[in-house]
Amino acid sequence: MASQEILREEPSRGSFINDPKIRGIFFQAVVVIVLVALVWWIAQNVIANLTRLRIASGFGFLNSRAGFDISESAIAYSSDSTYGRAILVGFLNTVIVAVVGIITATLIGFIIGIGRLSHNWLIRKICTVYVEVFRNIPPLLVIFFWYSGVLAVLPPPRESINLPFSSFLNQRGFYFPRAVWGDGSWLILVALLLGIAMAWFVARKARQRQMATGQQFPVFWTSTALIIGLPLLAYALSGFPLSFDYPKQSTFNLTGGFQVRPEFLSLYLALSCYTAAFIAEIVRAGIRGVSKGQTEAAAALGLRAGPILRLVVIPQAMRIVIPPLTSQYLNLTKNSSLAIAIGYPDLTAIAGTVLNQTGQAVEGVVIMMAVYLALSLLTSAIMNVVNSKMALVER
């Protein structure tokens, strides 16, 4: 008992100024006091400034009439809609360009990344040049290059460039036939969903059977047949309800069809090209991170080049690839805010307009920050799920 008492007394020897615990508490108290004082001072200033400028704080302004037009909108919007709806339009535009950009960037990035490891000297060099060029140029410059350097100097609508499948390319963007869904086309969607569900079920059964008996089943071809075949069948059964609205040339402009505006096109192309260069480097590092012994062992087991890549190398490479890939996806989403520089109405651009019109600077910036933070957290959450699926299962 006595010895324990002595041990417990021991830390308090010496001046309490030198006690790390007390020091810690003291420093944190100082930090908190300084921070509270700063926040209080800022809040006082903000309130004083807002009353001076006669701006009512709060989010009530979201319900008043916006009064400005938006060139691109995924949902119904007019200048009579509210500020809240305008911001929603901007948010949707951000999501659209981010999702499409992420898909394209991943595709290009994987092709270039694998190309950089090719045995073929020429392919390797081409991919290296691509990566070194795009990695070292600001994304905004790439956007401007597509916008003012390439798309703006295309011919006017009257001399549109004809592309296959009745598509046209001119100064005002890219036009392609729009699908018009007739009666009964819901059947096709149902068939597609059914096909995907059945393919998933078949894949599961096949895996179970292979685990149990070792017999393989051509999962890929069956799934392809199901996913493509069922909708086609539904299409034929419901009496071919799909038709196309082709873009037609009139005197000054193209009418009909679906128009992709140059603002979207240049933002999308630039973000995809730029991010693809980074994804390529990540993919290359990932594949090189799988030790050569794995490939050799797989070859020794009698696997061919295709299955080696699919069953041995890629699953291991993905573990290295996914975390940095996630941050590239986040970067792409955040870089989509560069849209403001060319006038694509994304969240930042519209929130900026709203902020200028209403003077609600604090609320505007808070909305922007909250939405981007939420998007970032959502993307990370999805990628974390993917990552945990891919993670090493250790026994």
Add this chain to the structure above:
Amino acid sequence: MQEHDLSFVRVEMALAQSAPPSERGLGAWIRKNLIASTGDTILTIIGIVLVAMILPQVINWAFINAQWTGTDRTVCATVAQGGIQPDGWSGACWAFVNAKFGQFMFGRYPIEERWRPILVAILFVALLVPLLIPKVPRKGLNAILLFGALPVVAFILLVGGMFGLPLVETSLWGGLLVTLSLSFVGIAVSLPVGIVLALGRRSQMPIVKMLCIIFIETVRGIPLITVLFFASVMLPLFLPAGVSFDKFLRALIGVSLFAAAYMAEVIRGGLQAIPRGQYEGADSLGLGYWQKMGLIVMPQALKLVIPGIVNTFIGMFKDTSLVIVISMFDLLGVVKQNFSDANWATAQTARSGLVFAAFVFWLFCFGMSRYSMFTERRLDTSYKR
């Protein structure tokens, strides 16, 4: 006895034979690297077609058809557009870049005062180059001059208003001058702030730790444009009425804070990679917290993350181009601003200006990444297992 010994030890080494003819020379190289298999041959053909489609066009545009000199748009426009070039002409309009070169470098900085940024640039190069060459001695003094004395001298020279130098408002600054000064200050500020944030995030004190996490994750979760908006729209609201500070300074604060958050994460990665024994060893020697970090942990951690740090620098250098959204004109901003100059408006102007700007940005970023690879190799102690 020895004469009858049948064992034979070769005294002279046999000469190395040259590789068989099928394994050397151009033919073997082509066989190995271009046409190893059918798939390879197809890829090579696709590659050749791609290069043949793109490269001649690029060379034609940038060099052969390019217009190097001229005073206005007529030299870069076709006859139909009111110029002197034949119809269907497509070439770079370097004359535009040539005519606007001063603006691209200095923005609207007064012409008779441009010796000041040039002098600063010379001083900067004179201090930076010896710092980058490992063999040159007196690194400490050099670094103090570069990061301590140069900013003061540069501030006095660039802004003026004292020592008989006329005042040049920062609103007149532009071009590469803005790009470089923003990135230099950003780099000089973000590294120390990033170190402090990283240490704070790994601190034992819960409140400090939480504050650092909130700051880092918030800044990393939002785009730089939002941060710049914040700096340009909200900062004035935060200050008492009547107090305002320079737009350039606001952009500087925004860019530096943004880069600091990313830097903190990179450095935290380095800190995590240092084995516990190093911390404990320092503790057992009786070193205090700052001594432990400054003398033992940081030197090792920073060395580990040099590539990450340089990547952050490169990212920030590229990000300075975003100040255009709060209407400041860096290199890219000035180039874009000049597209609307009626004297030079042709179909080729935008493309030529942007290619020029891209080339300048590329030179700086590529240089930085190559130097980081060089440093990485030099500092590699090969302790890694």
